[in-house]
Amino acid sequence: MILILLIAIPLFAGIFSFGIKGDGAKVLGLISSMLTLVAAAYVSGANYIAPVSFSQPWIPLLGTQFSLMGDGMSSMLCLLTGIVVLVVMITNVSKEVEKPGSFYGLLLLSQAGLMGVFLAYDALVFYVFWELALIPVYFLCSQWGGEKRIAVTFKFFIYTFVGSLMLLAGLIYLSLQTPGLSSYAWADIVRAGASLPPEKQQWLFWLVFIAFAIKMPIFPFHTWQPDTYEQSPTPVTIILSALMVKMGMYAVLRWLVPVLPFGVAYWADTVVVLSVIGIVYASCIAIVQTDIKRLIAYSSIAHMGLMAAAAFTHSQVGTHGIMVQMFNHGINITGMWVMVSMIEQRYGTRDMTKLGGMATAAPQMAIALLIIAFANIALPLTNGFIGEFMLFNGIFRADSAGHITIMVVAGLGIILGAVYTLNMVQKTAWGEEVKMNSGKDLSTNEYLGLAIIISIIIFLGVYPKPLLDLTSGIAGVITAGH
Amino acid sequence: MKAIIATTVFGIIMMFAGILVNDRKNIGSIAALLFAALLGVSIWDLVTTPANAPQLLFNDMLRIEHYSLWFNTIMTGCSLLYVLLLGKEIQKVGKYVGEYFALIFFILCGLYLLSSYNNLLMLFIGIEILSIPQYILAGSDKRNLKSSEASLKYFLMGAFSTGILLMGITLLYGAARTFNIMEMVSMLHADALNPLAIGGILFLMVALSFKVSAAPMHMWTPDVYDGSPTAFTAFMATIVKSAAFFAFLRLFQVSFNALSGHWVFILAVITAATLLVGNVTAVFQQSVKRMLAYSSIAQAGFMLFAVLAVNAVAWQGIIIYALAYSVATIGIFAVLIKLKDYTYDGFNGLAKKEPFLAFVTTVCLFSLAGIPLTGGFMAKYFVLLAVVQQGQFMWLVIFALLMAAISVYYYFRVIIAMYFKQGTPELMSPVTSGDKFWMVVTCILVILLGVVPQLFLSNI
Numbered sequence: 055m056i057l058i059l060l061i062a063i064p065l066f067a068g069i070f071s072f073g074i075k076g077d078g079a080k081v082l083g084l085i086s087s088m089l090t091l092v093a094a095a096y097v098s099g100a101n102y103i104a105p106v107s108f109s110q111p112w113i114p115l116l117g118t119q120f121s122l123m124g125d126g127m128s129s130m131l132c133l134l135t136g137i138v139v140l141v142v143m144i145t146n147v148s149k150e151v152e153k154p155g156s157f158y159g160l161l162l163l164s165q166a167g168l169m170g171v172f173l174a175y176d177a178l179v180f181y182v183f184w185e186l187a188l189i190p191v192y193f194l195c196s197q198w199g200g201e202k203r204i205a206v207t208f209k210f211f212i213y214t215f216v217g218s219l220m221l222l223a224g225l226i227y228l229s230l231q232t233p234g235l236s237s238y239a240w241a242d243i244v245r246a247g248a249s250l251p252p253e254k255q256q257w258l259f260w261l262v263f264i265a266f267a268i269k270m271p272i273f274p275f276h277t278w279q280p281d282t283y284e285q286s287p288t289p290v291t292i293i294l295s296a297l298m299v300k301m302g303m304y305a306v307l308r309w310l311v312p313v314l315p316f317g318v319a320y321w322a323d324t325v326v327v328l329s330v331i332g333i334v335y336a337s338c339i340a341i342v343q344t345d346i347k348r349l350i351a352y353s354s355i356a357h358m359g360l361m362a363a364a365a366f367t368h369s370q371v372g373t374h375g376i377m378v379q380m381f382n383h384g385i386n387i388t389g390m391w392v393m394v395s396m397i398e399q400r401y402g403t404r405d406m407t408k409l410g411g412m413a414t415a416a417p418q419m420a421i422a423l424l425i426i427a428f429a430n431i432a433l434p435l436t437n438g439f440i441g442e443f444m445l446f447n448g449i450f451r452a453d454s455a456g457h458i459t460i461m462v463v464a465g466l467g468i469i470l471g472a473v474y475t476l477n478m479v480q481k482t483a484w485g486e487e488v489k490m491n492s493g494k495d496l497s498t499n500e501y502l503g504l505a506i507i508i509s510i511i512i513f514l515g516v517y518p519k520p521l522l523d524l525t526s527g528i529a530g531v532i533t534a535g536h
Numbered sequence: 537m538k539a540i541i542a543t544t545v546f547g548i549i550m551m552f553a554g555i556l557v558n559d560r561k562n563i564g565s566i567a568a569l570l571f572a573a574l575l576g577v578s579i580w581d582l583v584t585t586p587a588n589a590p591q592l593l594f595n596d597m598l599r600i601e602h603y604s605l606w607f608n609t610i611m612t613g614c615s616l617l618y619v620l621l622l623g624k625e626i627q628k629v630g631k632y633v634g635e636y637f638a639l640i641f642f643i644l645c646g647l648y649l650l651s652s653y654n655n656l657l658m659l660f661i662g663i664e665i666l667s668i669p670q671y672i673l674a675g676s677d678k679r680n681l682k683s684s685e686a687s688l689k690y691f692l693m694g695a696f697s698t699g700i701l702l703m704g705i706t707l708l709y710g711a712a713r714t715f716n717i718m719e720m721v722s723m724l725h726a727d728a729l730n731p732l733a734i735g736g737i738l739f740l741m742v743a744l745s746f747k748v749s750a751a752p753m754h755m756w757t758p759d760v761y762d763g764s765p766t767a768f769t770a771f772m773a774t775i776v777k778s779a780a781f782f783a784f785l786r787l788f789q790v791s792f793n794a795l796s797g798h799w800v801f802i803l804a805v806i807t808a809a810t811l812l813v814g815n816v817t818a819v820f821q822q823s824v825k826r827m828l829a830y831s832s833i834a835q836a837g838f839m840l841f842a843v844l845a846v847n848a849v850a851w852q853g854i855i856i857y858a859l860a861y862s863v864a865t866i867g868i869f870a871v872l873i874k875l876k877d878y879t880y881d882g883f884n885g886l887a888k889k890e891p892f893l894a895f896v897t898t899v900c901l902f903s904l905a906g907i908p909l910t911g912g913f914m915a916k917y918f919v920l921l922a923v924v925q926q927g928q929f930m931w932l933v934i935f936a937l938l939m940a941a942i943s944v945y946y947y948f949r950v951i952i953a954m955y956f957k958q959g960t961p962e963l964m965s966p967v968t969s970g971d972k973f974w975m976v977v978t979c980i981l982v983i984l985l986g987v988v989p990q991l992f993l994s995n996i
Contacts, residue, residue, distance in 0.1 A: 114990065115852075115989065115993060116917075116921075181908065182908040182913075185907060189907065196952065197955065203956075204952055204956050208948065208952070211948070215941050215944050216938065216941040219940055220934070222920070223920065223924070223937055230924060
């Protein structure tokens with residue numbers, strides 16, 4: 055029942071929010087996101103004893119059940135969703151948006167969709183939420199985004215929609231292979247998929263994978279991403295980069311790796327090579343960016359590329375590392391975007407050649423930026439370190455012939471990451487002081503939001519055990535087929 | 537059976553009502569009441585007929601199966617919704633309001649025959665009863681040249697395709713020595729098929745493709761749909777089209793199922809062409825009404841999947857597709873008809889001025905685009921399921937899905953215009969609370985179809 059709450063609280067708060075005029079929507083959003091976080095924390099906590107699940111018949115005609123599962127991976131992502139949305143709400147308290155009722159309503163609806171995606175234990179339910187999570191985000195970007203928002207968001211929408219439709223065909227095909235010709239339950243889909251002959255799995259792989267590849271995004275399916283991140287309003291960029299790209303990663307682990315083991319094995323090298331190209335390519339582009347928002351967008355492609363590479367190496371430690379890194383990347387990138395939006399608000403520009411001297415003007419902001427930047431380049435004792443360490447460990451152990459080469463090339467990403475991230479910090483925090491247009495150092499709500507992020511960064515950097523324990527069981531389950 | 541008689545009688549009543557009742561509004565109310573009564577009669581028919589015993593009527597000319605009755609009921613329900621949403625606009629088309637409603641009743645009579653014909657002659661009669669009133673409705677806005685053009689074009693093309701239909705029937709009779717579609721099965725054998733029969737099947741396929749506006753027999757559709765009075769376009773594009781599809785499916789499922797090796801590939805090509813032409817051409821339209829005409833061609837491509845699949849899921853597929861597509865399209869037309877300017881620009885800024893209308897349009901467009909939790913998703917799901925299950929046409933499924941992604945482009949253009957662009961759309965008539973009520977019902981139907989499709993399929 056608690057799992058239903060995870061979806062229902064933001065859903066109903068979101069619908070209700072449309073009717074509210076003025077600042078009531080903010081308060082409603084805050085309350086709803088706090089309640090959701092509490093529920094998510096409860097579900098995660100329950101995992102140390104036994105995972106919570108829920109099932110209810112939905113459309114018997116199609117053999118689909120409304121079943122949800124809060125195992126280690128799902129509840130970890132729900133927790134991440136809860137934290138990120140709360141941080142968004144907190145840091146947004148002092149900002150004004152047009153039509154707050156619809157804005158926060160859509161934000162909450164997208165949270166409900168994300169929760170559904172992460173919890174769904176039935177392929178059709180998963181698909182429904184997968185698409186539904188997209189719609190509010192589409193409206194958010196198109197209504198409140200930057201100048202080129204309409205064209206950019208449209209591209210993004212159609213891109214992801216194509217992927218989703220392919221996924222639908224793949225899922226229908228898989229469900230027809232289940233006993234009784236129609237079941238969408240995760241266990242049945244896994245059994246049906248895994249028992250398909252290898253040559254069928256090989257083409258089915260692309261039907262299913264393309265949707266996830268677009269969402270993550272893996273090179274060369276990433277072209278929607280930098281534009282969309284740049285044009286979206288910051289709260290939406292956070293939802294997109296911290297949570298929605300995790301949908302793709304999560305889906306690979308839940309609905310692809312165990313379902314089509316032969317297909318995954320066959321295409322693993324291809325995907326790994328694409329991912330590694332993506333890492334190096336995105337890192338190189340990030341270096342020459344002067345717009346901080348675009349820089350972080352490309353850095354995000356690089357980070358996701360590393361996770362994608364590890365997902366196709368069939369190692370338990372790599373898979374475990376992805377889960378850990380999904381959480382940490384979500385936290386870090388949220389911090390990054392919050393910083394970007396604060397800088398943009400204060401200086402009126404995101405161009406780092408026009409910025410400088412923030413350490414003198416706003417020392418607290420500069421410290422926060424530095425810590426988050428360190429986490430972004432995975433410095434030891436920040437949360438980013440443990441995840442990336444496990445990912446590299448996983449890639450190193452891969453059975454592919456070129457695994458050492460791949461690891462070395464992917465490792466370049468880390469170095470390049472340090473180059474562009476530190477360059478960005480240097481140019482904004484130090485150098486000649488540029489005058490702020492408005493505002494001062496951190497306001498109370500921003501302080502609170504960043505405090506949540508930074509304390510998680512440091513806590514998990516020093517003591518990652520709770521996160522590791524939460525996800526260790528499910529990592530074993532997913533890699534069991536290999 | 538009762539519904540066939542009822543709709544004929546109601547049609548005649550409406551004709552007299554046109555003479556006896558002076559006030560147009562009263563005629564509209566009588567019509568709405570009669571449609572409600574007709575829905576009642578068809579439900580009565582459905583309930584009183586045992587599920588597994590098809591009823592044979594008129595010397596086996598009709599074979600009323602349970603799913604035929606179910607289809608009749610659903611389509612009558614759609615017609616009622618249509619009259620409730622667009623009734624007031626029908627009254628505005630011209631002087632002869634009573635006749636318009638009478639013609640719609642006669643069209644429904646044709647629909648009832650097409651859902652349960654058991655004889656090729658009955659198919660012919662059904663198609664004619666369905667079509668002839670439409671030629672009149674298309675030209676009912678007499679002073680408008682485009683309306684007259686639509687009528688003439690439709691009539692000429694319709695007559696031409698009827699000729700082909702008759703030719704097909706003749707050839708088949710030559711091969712099978714019967715008009716009865718059930719007996720035909722035992723007379724035609726796949727391994728030793730008379731060339732006459734192949735010719736007959738192909739002619740029938742062409743004629744029926746014309747009626748459902750499948751490419752390359754679709755040329756008439758945009759002009760006719762665009763030229764006809766909008767109130768009648770909504771009816772033609774939805775209920776009439778669904779009826780023709782049901783007839784198509786019935787014939788090919790019942791009679792030619794075992795012969796599918798001879799025709800299924802041709803139909804697959806027709807399907808692919810329909811999807812391609814409908815979707816790609818819709819992208820370039822500037823008028824929403826014309827876009828909806830092309831979209832109806834595109835949707836027909838999906839409905840052809842049901843015919844292609846020749847399996848049990850196809851029945852469910854066609855019924856839910858017809859319902860989802862009709863409800864959503866009628867909903868959009870109900871909004872469109874309120875606007876003065878039918879181009880995309882005419883929708884600019886609608887969300888600010890009339891948030892309710894914009895919301896209804898969005899829900900209906902989501903359904904047409906096939907977004908989950910709307911009827912359109914379930915509809916697409918069922919027809920895809922049917923074809924994937926049949927197993928032969930995975931390439932076509934993937935092609936269709938790519939085309940569906942294109943369809944998002946032109947459907948969402950309307951949404952973009954309404955929500956993200958500035959403008960002050962002019963309304964032809966105010967939105968009354970009655971309109972609002974029935975639009976809400978439409979939205980609820982669309983969502984119910986997407987969430988609990990079993991409600992609408994459990995009886996099959």
